[in-house]
Amino acid sequence: MATVPVRKVALVVGAAAAAASLVTLGVVLAGEIAVSQGLLLVVAFGLTAAVAVLGALVVQLKRSVSAVAARHTRQLSELHQTLRGTLAVNAETARAQGRALDAAVDQIAARLEPPITATGKRLDEVGADVAAGRWDTAQTYWQIEALLDLRTMLQPRALMPPLRDWAASPDVLRWLAEYVLSRRPELIVECGSGASSLVLGYAAQKAGRGRVVALEHDAAFAEVSARRVADHGLQDVVEVRHAPLAPWAGPDERDWNWYDLDSVKDLDGIGLVFVDGPPAGTGPLARYPALPVLLPHCADEVTFVLDDTIRPDEVEVSGRWLQERPEFVRQQLRADKGMHVLTRRPGDTPA
Numbered sequence: 001m002a003t004v005p006v007r008k009v010a011l012v013v014g015a016a017a018a019a020a021s022l023v024t025l026g027v028v029l030a031g032e033i034a035v036s037q038g039l040l041l042v043v044a045f046g047l048t049a050a051v052a053v054l055g056a057l058v059v060q061l062k063r064s065v066s067a068v069a070a071r072h073t074r075q076l077s078e079l080h081q082t083l084r085g086t087l088a089v090n091a092e093t094a095r096a097q098g099r100a101l102d103a104a105v106d107q108i109a110a111r112l113e114p115p116i117t118a119t120g121k122r123l124d125e126v127g128a129d130v131a132a133g134r135w136d137t138a139q140t141y142w143q144i145e146a147l148l149d150l151r152t153m154l155q156p157r158a159l160m161p162p163l164r165d166w167a168a169s170p171d172v173l174r175w176l177a178e179y180v181l182s183r184r185p186e187l188i189v190e191c192g193s194g195a196s197s198l199v200l201g202y203a204a205q206k207a208g209r210g211r212v213v214a215l216e217h218d219a220a221f222a223e224v225s226a227r228r229v230a231d232h233g234l235q236d237v238v239e240v241r242h243a244p245l246a247p248w249a250g251p252d253e254r255d256w257n258w259y260d261l262d263s264v265k266d267l268d269g270i271g272l273v274f275v276d277g278p279p280a281g282t283g284p285l286a287r288y289p290a291l292p293v294l295l296p297h298c299a300d301e302v303t304f305v306l307d308d309t310i311r312p313d314e315v316e317v318s319g320r321w322l323q324e325r326p327e328f329v330r331q332q333l334r335a336d337k338g339m340h341v342l343t344r345r346p347g348d349t350p351a
């Protein structure tokens with residue numbers, strides 16, 4: 001369908017109406033037509049011309065606006081396309097950079113992992129060292145404290161051998177001295193001679209009651225201990241007995257080795273046993289025989305003190321004793337090397 005040129009038609013109509021209006025005005029002025037009729041026609045034609053011109057203008061305006069709108073729409077569409085393209089490119093670039101970053105991070109992490117693991121391990125070790133150091137400092141203080149108490153309590157008459165290491169620690173020795181002074185056992189037996197023989201001797205002497213038999217499997221150490229006992233003037237209270245290790249037929253069909261039974265057969269009424277030998281190197285559960293062997297020689301009230309219970313072997317020994325002899329009551333004391341005290345007191349109800 002052909003499109004009507006509205007604007008042109010409107011302009012033609014307007015021009016015609018304007019011309020008609022002018023012609024009519026001329027006719028009116030010439031007096032060929034009544035003034036009122038003429039003016040009416042002039043106004044009518046004028047209005048028509050005005051409306052036609054206005055219509056043409058509106059059409060023109062609408063076309064201009066449409067053209068501007070279309071141009072803007074096109075430009076916007078182009079801009080949209082451009083932006084979409086740019087965004088797509090940027091997104092791909094960002095993804096590529098992300099992948100590169102991931103790879104770089106993985107690489108750095110792989111490179112850092114071994115030193116970080118090593119540093120963590122070292123820090124753990126340092127932490128353990130610090131904790132051990134703190135515990136060691138506390139232990140050192142407790143041992144000095146116990147040693148001062150011991151020296152004040154016993155007033156040794158000659159130089160004492162060094163404590164700790166092979167010898168018993170001050171804390172277990174102070175416990176033994178206090179026990180002897182307060183319970184005053186008639187007979188004290190110790191397995192493994194040394195500094196403890198002197199401490200037990202001084203304590204018995206001070207208590208005014210009791211004597212000490214120190215069993216020693218090693219001839220050389222028996223001699224050293226006997227000499228020390230004499231140096232301290234304790235020979236009337238302490239007897240160091242050389243008792244070589246000999247087979248003992250205990251439970252488990254194993255080859256137990258303990259102090260020669262001949263060395264204990266005369267003992268009777270033992271009230272305190274300090275179990276600090278034989279040395280662990282002489283066999284597994286080396287100290288176990290002490291209780292089953294010595295119990296028949298003990299008084300009704302008797303205490304076994306087992307040193308070195310920081311070692312699993314000694315914990316097992318103490319556990320066996322308690323299991324086999326439920327009449328004993330056990331105390332597990334915090335000590336430098338760990339100590340378990342097992343006591344049988346007639347009238348006590350075991351826990």
Ligand SMILES: C[S@@+](CC[C@H](N)C(=O)[O-])C[C@H]1O[C@@H](n2cnc3c(N)ncnc32)[C@H](O)[C@@H]1O
Nearest residue numbers: 166167168192193194195196218221276277279
């Ligand atoms: C734990 S020690 C006994 C220590 C003793 N009760 C004391 O407090 O000194 C056990 C055995 O080790 C041996 N012994 C003692 N002193 C020793 C030393 N300085 N070096 C190696 N062995 C030693 C002795 O045969 C002793 O019976």
